[in-house]
Amino acid sequence: MKTAAGIPKSFTTLSGLPIAPLYTPADLPPDLPPPPGEFPYTRGIHPNMYRGRLWTMRQFSGFGTPEETNERYRYLLSQGQTGLSVAFDLPTLMGYDADHPASQGEAGKCGVSICSLEDMEILFRGIPLGRITVSMTINSPAPILYAMYIAAAEQQGASPAQLSGTLQNDILKEYIAQKEFIYPPLPSMRLVTDVIEYSTRHTPRFHPVSISGYHIREAGSTAVQELAFTLRDGVEYVEWALKRGLAIDEFAPRLSFFFNAHNDFFEEIAKYRAARTLWARIMRGRFHARDERSWKLRFHAQTAGCSLTWQQPENNIVRTTLQALAAVIGGAQSLHTNSLDEAYALPSERAVTLALRTQQIIAYESGIANEPDPFGGSYFLENLTAQMEEAAQQYMDRIDEMGGMIAAIDRGFPQSEIADASYRYQHSIETGERIAAGVNAFQDDSNAQIEILRMNETSANLQTEKLRRLRTRRDNGSVETGLRALRSGASAQENTMPYILDAVRAYATLGEICDALRDVFGIYQERSVL
Amino acid sequence: MERRIRVLVAKPGLDGHDRGAKVIARALRDAGMEVIYTGLRQTPEMIVNAALQEDVQVIGLSILSGAHNAIVPRIMNLLHERDMSDVLVLVGGIIPDRDAAELKQLGVSAVFQPGASLESIVSFINENVRFEEMQVSE
Numbered sequence: 001m002k003t004a005a006g007i008p009k010s011f012t013t014l015s016g017l018p019i020a021p022l023y024t025p026a027d028l029p030p031d032l033p034p035p036p037g038e039f040p041y042t043r044g045i046h047p048n049m050y051r052g053r054l055w056t057m058r059q060f061s062g063f064g065t066p067e068e069t070n071e072r073y074r075y076l077l078s079q080g081q082t083g084l085s086v087a088f089d090l091p092t093l094m095g096y097d098a099d100h101p102a103s104q105g106e107a108g109k110c111g112v113s114i115c116s117l118e119d120m121e122i123l124f125r126g127i128p129l130g131r132i133t134v135s136m137t138i139n140s141p142a143p144i145l146y147a148m149y150i151a152a153a154e155q156q157g158a159s160p161a162q163l164s165g166t167l168q169n170d171i172l173k174e175y176i177a178q179k180e181f182i183y184p185p186l187p188s189m190r191l192v193t194d195v196i197e198y199s200t201r202h203t204p205r206f207h208p209v210s211i212s213g214y215h216i217r218e219a220g221s222t223a224v225q226e227l228a229f230t231l232r233d234g235v236e237y238v239e240w241a242l243k244r245g246l247a248i249d250e251f252a253p254r255l256s257f258f259f260n261a262h263n264d265f266f267e268e269i270a271k272y273r274a275a276r277t278l279w280a281r282i283m284r285g286r287f288h289a290r291d292e293r294s295w296k297l298r299f300h301a302q303t304a305g306c307s308l309t310w311q312q313p314e315n316n317i318v319r320t321t322l323q324a325l326a327a328v329i330g331g332a333q334s335l336h337t338n339s340l341d342e343a344y345a346l347p348s349e350r351a352v353t354l355a356l357r358t359q360q361i362i363a364y365e366s367g368i369a370n371e372p373d374p375f376g377g378s379y380f381l382e383n384l385t386a387q388m389e390e391a392a393q394q395y396m397d398r399i400d401e402m403g404g405m406i407a408a409i410d411r412g413f414p415q416s417e418i419a420d421a422s423y424r425y426q427h428s429i430e431t432g433e434r435i436a437a438g439v440n441a442f443q444d445d446s447n448a449q450i451e452i453l454r455m456n457e458t459s460a461n462l463q464t465e466k467l468r469r470l471r472t473r474r475d476n477g478s479v480e481t482g483l484r485a486l487r488s489g490a491s492a493q494e495n496t497m498p499y500i501l502d503a504v505r506a507y508a509t510l511g512e513i514c515d516a517l518r519d520v521f522g523i524y525q526e527r528s529v530l
Numbered sequence: 531m532e533r534r535i536r537v538l539v540a541k542p543g544l545d546g547h548d549r550g551a552k553v554i555a556r557a558l559r560d561a562g563m564e565v566i567y568t569g570l571r572q573t574p575e576m577i578v579n580a581a582l583q584e585d586v587q588v589i590g591l592s593i594l595s596g597a598h599n600a601i602v603p604r605i606m607n608l609l610h611e612r613d614m615s616d617v618l619v620l621v622g623g624i625i626p627d628r629d630a631a632e633l634k635q636l637g638v639s640a641v642f643q644p645g646a647s648l649e650s651i652v653s654f655i656n657e658n659v660r661f662e663e664m665q666v667s668e
Contacts, residue, residue, distance in 0.1 A: 090543070090544035090545055090595055090597075091544065093544075094544045096544075102544060103544075104597075104600050105543070105596075105597035105598075105599065105600020105601060106543060106544050106595060106596075106597045106600075109595055109596040109597060110545075110595050110596065174546075178546055178547070179546025179547070179548060179570055180546045181546075218547075218549070219547075219548075219549050220549050220553075306549075309644070309645055310643055310644035310645045311645050343624070343644050343645075344624065344626065345596075345624070345626070419552050419556075422549050422552070422553055423552075423553055423556050423557075426553045426557075426648065430647060430648050430649065436645075439645045440647075452626065455596065525569075526569065526570070528548075528552075528567055528569040528570070530552055530555055530556060530559075530567055
């Protein structure tokens with residue numbers, strides 16, 4: 001067994017913020033944050049936090065056909081999970097049907113394949129959409145999946161006004177980090193704004209965008225970059241919605257956020273505290289929101305997939321537990337805990353159950369949920385929170401100077417900042433400056449004996465066959481009419497949502513609707529930043 | 531004069547997670563190789579064409595989406611058809627052991643799974659690249 005090299009020479013957070021040998025009262029910021037529930041909500045958005053209501057335990061899940069995923073959802077709900085979160089496969093994320101040549105080998109692999117309203121109906125069969133909240137991780141084609149969701153709920157007898165849940169619909173972080181984009185930035189931002197506007201009018205309990213730092217962090221950013229780029233993306237969405245003519249307090253209370261929960265325990269807690277503080281100030285100071293619900297940053301957290309290791313996979317249970325603990329202490333409204341086998345494959349049922357139990361043990365056994373912001377007032381944590389705020393503010397100011405996030409993306413600014421940070425991180429693992437247990441230290445030769453979920457290779461064929469039957473059964477005349485109307489609505493700067501809903505209800509497929517929009521908007525090709 | 535090794539780092543399939551591909555591309559460049567990065571969503575045809583045009587000795591494929599069994603055989607066939615079987619093909623990503631063995635059967639030189647060190651990839655390339663006779667005498 002190889003052991004670690006010893007004690008590091010410099011002490012910093014995972015993101016490189018310096019840490020003093022000891023923090024004392026002299027390190028506290030001049031003004032300590034007010035109690036939880038009070039502006040700027042550094043210590044939490046509710047006065048009593050989890051005493052009032054625990055966070056939502058929401059495991060991101062989806063694979064194969066909608067039939068298979070529906071079974072997994074019912075299982076998760078039967079095990080005490082309190083919300084659903086849909087993982088779509090790559091063809092769905094990229095706006096292709098399962099039978100498109102680009103989908104070869106990908107349908108049903110990384111998530112569930114959804115090609116039409118028919119698939120959405122199957123996905124939620126027996127799951128009451130009027131009562132269960134559903135989060136959907138979908139971005140470029142978000143308006144279409146949102147329309148399918150509304151239509152599927154209507155068929156169950158649930159009205160749009162009853163629907164509660166979240167659409168990720170955060171296109172900016174796609175250009176910055178995750179790279180699942182279809183259209184160029186400007187028409188994409190228009191689609192995001194279409195959804196925000198439509199949702200504000202018709203699904204007032206729904207969160208039309210989940211402004212996401214998770215993927216920025218997974219792409220290799222630091223915690224400060226995750227915080228700064230995410231909040232600055234939020235500013236961009238707010239500006240577009242205001243330009244559309246919405247009033248700030250009409251839509252801002254329904255904006256939500258999604259952050260990573262990474263390895264550095266205190267840095268992560270400081271990040272969530274700084275996020276709430278900065279957002280509250282932005283909303284009140286920059287956008288003059290008056291409704292206090294507009295000031296409150298609500299967030300979902302997911303433990304860091306990129307921290308999970310292939311070597312000694314059981315260690316991942318411990319990593320996930322620590323990360324989840326940081327998210328809960330940091331005041332998350334909703335949480336996904338990763339499964340131990342995710343460096344290998346999508347999680348097995350057994351692994352995902354253990355990940356859910358991890359949350360349940362934190363919630364019901366650890367005592368952590370008894371007290372809001374238990375580290376509030378800590379010399380170290382308050383100092384770190386202030387450092388995170390300041391560093392993130394500097395990044396946001398730079399992006400303002402560049403002319404906003406779209407201009408910054410055009411220049412490749414966030415992309416190259418992230419690429420640099422991820423290379424530095426990898427270098428520190430390579431040199432042993434940073435320790436990853438089981439990877440560059442404490443290795444052993446024991447082979448992992450864990451059960452791995454093997455994908456059912458028949459999903460693509462099943463989906464293709466279902467599409468073939470759908471295309472013969474549906475009224476193709478009304479599909480054509482719907483798509484034609486969508487093209488002209490999209491060209492005419494109208495809100496595309498009503499057109500997309502009509503096309504979806506006529507059982508136009510995801511690929512057909514995305515193609516209609518490709519005709520109008522064109523596609524985006526990035527200049528790669530190394 | 532010593533020739534520099536030319537590597538095409540390619541990202542096939544629909545997946546956009548390019549962190550690994552970019553880190554590898556930089557590491558190979560820092561190790562003195564000439565690196566051409568294709569960018570995202572390259573079809574097997576695009577990758578093989580780029581390899582031909584750029585006259586590379588190595589193709590590094592980054593695949594995290596589980597689509598390797600559909601993508602890699604098509605690339606290997608194209609290389610074979612175009613008489614480019616001497617190009618070293620490396621695959622990196624989430625590739626289960628069982629699949630890694632099958633990919634090697636198809637002619638893939640090495641499969642690097644999560645946690646593989648950059649150094650191990652650099653050394654593998656250095657130790658296994660062979661320049662064609664004609665080109666060495668240039």
